[in-house]
Amino acid sequence: MSTPTTAAHAACPALFIAAPSSGQGKTTVTAALARLLRKRGKVVRVFKTGPDYLDPQILAQASGQPVDQLDLWMAGEAYCRQRLFEAAQQADLILVEGAMGLFDGEPSSADLAALFDLPLVVVMDVKGMAQTAAALVAGLAGFRADIRIAGLIANACASARHRELIEGALPAEIPLLAAVARDPALALPERHLGLVQAAEIRDELEARFEAGAAALDAEGLAEALLSLPPVSFAAVPGTAVAIPAALQGQTIGVARDAAFSFIYQANLDLLAEMGATLRFFSPLSDTQLPCCDALWLPGGYPELHAAQLAANAPLRDDIQAFFASGKPILAECGGLLYCLETLTDGDERTYAMLGLLPGHGAMRGRRGCQGMQTAELPEGPVRAHAHHRSLATDTPAPIAHGRRQRHPAPGEAIYRQGGLTATYLHLFFPDNPAAVARLFAPAGTPCNATHTRSLEDTHG
Template sequence: MSNQVKESISCPALFLSAPASNQGKTTITAALARYFSKQGKRVHVFKTGPDYLDPQILAQASGIAVEQLDIWMAGDAYCQHKFYEAAQVANLILVEGAMGMFDGEPSSADLAARFNIPLAIVMDVKGMAQTAAALASGMANFRDDIKVAGLIANRCGSERHAQLIRDALPENLPLLASLKRDENIVLPERHLGLVQANEVQEELEQRFEAAVDWLMQSNDNRLLELPESVTFFPAELETNEEHLGLLKGKTIAVASDAAFSFIYDANLKCLTEMGAEICFFSPLKDKVLPEADALWLPGGYPELHTQALAENQAIKKEIQNFFALGKGILAECGGLLYSLETLTDLNNHTYPMLGILAGDGAMRGKRGCQGMQTAILPSGEVRAHAHHRSRSENTPEPISFGRRQRHPAPGEAVYQVQGLVASYLHLFFPSNPVAVAAIFNRA
């Protein structure tokens, strides 16, 4: 059953991309979101790719929940629907890209081109001047299906530095902003990326306000004008009525605290649309598991809370008893580590975990694994991604391996023991609600 025919709608929109990671995209996107929010605008921000941490920061900056968009993971129609939904209520849509503009399949450029959103190139120009203009010009002309609004020169040393870049840019590629070096607006980081927003809320507020002043100090103020409007069209989404009742009457308990927070809002919406009731609990603090039919242990930072997780014997016993009943449990990445017998943290201290899955987890410092994969489950295939800096050993024989997006080597192992399905893969539930429902419907 398709949606009723609806009219297109226009909304100012800008896609912030870069030549590489670590150019300042998140800082500038957050600063823009806060600036326009302070002007009374309703700003909807999207993040390209399967990122969990940047959306937390951007949501606090804009005051509105941030969703991840990726054509491969979510599908073209899903992305189109989300843009159309946002355009109906927003005064401005901002999209933060991932990695470099043309990196990945699909890339940030692919998403921008598909929905005709103009791109702003964010570039750390420390140590170069006219070369920054050359790089920006090359990126702007690399493909003829993208439109580049201009360059944001980040970490400019002086107005003279900015002038050299400005003069070297072609007329059709303006300098949108020249932003000085300022450590007071840099966002805090750790081994998997940015620090979670709920851990540093007050500090972030100070940095957001400083970042607004930082934007306003630029001699090039085009970035503080609303970008051009983009026309968004309604998507022809197919609604399968059978999906709506797949989890009717089921209550799913979701681990949610400082150790487990890598949760897509889209996944929660998918579960509730299938009829599930959601309740949250903290493996760090709670002593009793909520009354539930199934359990979801998402990813996060259990390696930063190993001692507290190990010492909360009461909740560990509750989860172990839940597992013994054969009920459905999904454990993803950090949830997988928590499910193992032991976990060795970044300080090389080893602590006992749940022990509902044989094996031992350990952190690997800077080495890790990331990338898009398809999870091969008994109930079907689910689009997913991996991003971790740990390893697991002495685990049971996997039931399958993830299928990598662009490489023939086997991906992440998928384990199933009784009602437990565990993997390093983070699943995107809307890509296959039926397969996901089967995990949580285990009796």
Template sequence: MSQLTGAHQIQSCPALFLAAPASGQGKTTVTAGLARYFTRQGLLVRVFKTGPDYLDPQILAQASRQPVEQLDLWMAGEAYCRQKLFEAAEVADLILVEGAMGMFDGEPSSADLAACFGIPIAIVMDVKGMAQTAAAVATGLASFRDDCVIAGLIANNCGSERHAQLIRDALPETLPLLATLKRDPSIALPERHLGLVQAEEVADELEQRFEAAADWLTSSLQASGDTQSLLQLPRPVDFVSAPLASVPPLLAGQHIAIARDEAFSFIYEANLRVLAALGATYSFFSPLRDSVLPVADALWLPGGYPELHADKLQANNDLTAQIQAFYHESKPILAECGGLLYCLETLIDLEQNQFNMLGLLSGVGAMRGRSGCQGMQSAVLPEGEVRAHAHHRSRSENTPAPMSYGRRQRHPAPGEAVYRSKGLTASYLHLFFASNPQAIAALFSSKITITNDSAIARNGVINVND
């Protein structure tokens, strides 16, 4: 039901926030299973993912058969998150939000997001190897803050009904046991070094796992006889609109070519909406398969897994030559993380194989296995600051002097290097365009003049040396 209050609207919709004491507890599996279960009942389920994440949303979008948005109070802002939840509530029968990391980890945390919008939290916990202790941990999480509404505990990887009963008996009456989910390795989601495998790579396998996960939830609850069924719609939450300022069409008439395939897929749908709102048109191309670069005024090379496809990237000589020519014409190019690696001279994969890349920037990119860097930062650009994040398992060496460094969210040390050469802006940072659309418009603008290999900033903002 929608209501008006002053200049804002209120829309009610059942909603549940899935959080956990730590990563690796099964949040994504449970969220995907719930999304598929209720979708099978004919309900429209909108799922959101907390924080900057490209892989989980792909999984959850396939499970729910609906687009999945990222929500982050720092990266996107409260008004943006509020409006996206309101818009979802207008069309959805159920809203699910998957948290990130541990429930109280980060600033802002999953708990901060849930509390801000009054969404009840279901605590997902892997209870393998503990019983009453699981109840103690869940009780501590539930009582840690008084501004969070706790719906109950979901005990994942529960070994037996006796195991479940020990947890149930140890929980206070104020903390219901929503579900005890039996161990079932057949529903686990495939992973690789940056997290889950991209959905499109294993679409058929995921379909089988989603269906199995929905059945897993049903059979687990039927076997346990839990009265507080997880498979009942949660209580409605009132979501208030927060209309966002309109974006001027600063990129009207500009066409942007965007790399998108198995090697480059870390693209927020929200970023594409910003480009469209700015008046730009865009098209996609595959650096793995296409031999012709689309006719365009600007180029976007997003993040992904170029290290897994470096041999094919190296072999695509025709496209390499065309991107190099595009660069030498000083047209705008944005390269993020995997796109940065693609722009370097050499890429070394996890097996120490070396591959030639575009060579737009001097330097070598090398994969590092499990160690790497992640965290929230602002990209400090001549066009303006843009909220962003870093998440990579590689290092770059022998690169040029950076134009600037990212500004970390809560630490004074310099963040990721930001490089500018001719029209190319490259960094490990993944930008969230909605945080500063005007800066993004200037970044992609083709109105750029080159004098003695120095880039006079787009739209006349500032001088930037090559």
């Protein structure tokens, strides 16, 4: 178990799972590690770097614990520090899965690992190479002086001889921690925006987690992980993370099902911390809204369920009446598509949607948009990201655009019709709790706009 040393510090073994690029098997290995330790009765807290929804669903099922994002740009240093500190107080091991390649992006996975002194394990698909894998790991280790690589996990290893060639070429200070055989039974299935949602294939995932855990257990990784020296995590001063109860007494209806599941746990936690009661409902199967003061329609895959959404006329009527009342609605990405007049799916079939916002949505194959942006809302700026392969046309003039992280061109459009705020951007609520409280506060309801969380200070 973790060993808190003072009220302001907690210590716990931790590893950062990185790779030279995307598609190397980071999520597969991280999930297998989490399941392996969970089977030993250990508490494993997993974090995911960057704005990702699907990987955390997978990792939460594997670990049996909630999975939060750690992103220095979107969330800030203080937020990340506090989350790690809280996890270290109750976990036997912390795993942080990186995004893309180790040094990709600004800030990168390496920046996050260096800031919190997290030892790195490199996961690499070694198909088609042997000694070159060792050269690549050595290059990663020597690229920056402020990171430390604790070892290599060779993924898709073809044979015992293949393993020997890689291990023999590695520098002495970088051990080969495991060689995972090339086995389709271990890989996680994918979809056009990433991994398939965990809820869709829960039983299949269980089999893959168990197979992955067994493969890593055979390499002796459980003992190696549990013997890691602890990493010390410092708490952020209590006054810096205080959140006003700005939504006390308010009830927010949250769409959550197979069509709408792109929901940060941190967003739910913040709404609850501000005093809101959350009531979940399914646009696919529920015929009426829960009693609520505001609605949140998050992103997801409405295009895969457009026929079922269109057929749910009772709920459509209920949401239209809610919209007519002028109460707040936040619709993000898939939620935006749901609010348009029609949605055309990938097979070019068109379905009627809610019609709260003029316009038409359509899928557009492999072409897409993604990137980090700040949503310039009238309530205040909120950091966010975009990732979609659809297009909204014939929409009204936006009230604002997202501000891109490093490019002067306008970002995603932000629309407002009555109480509806709709955009392709996925907001990270903890970046600006006061703005989020104003966004969800019903008209005429006083909202405590004091933003006491100092996380905004970390963004400059």
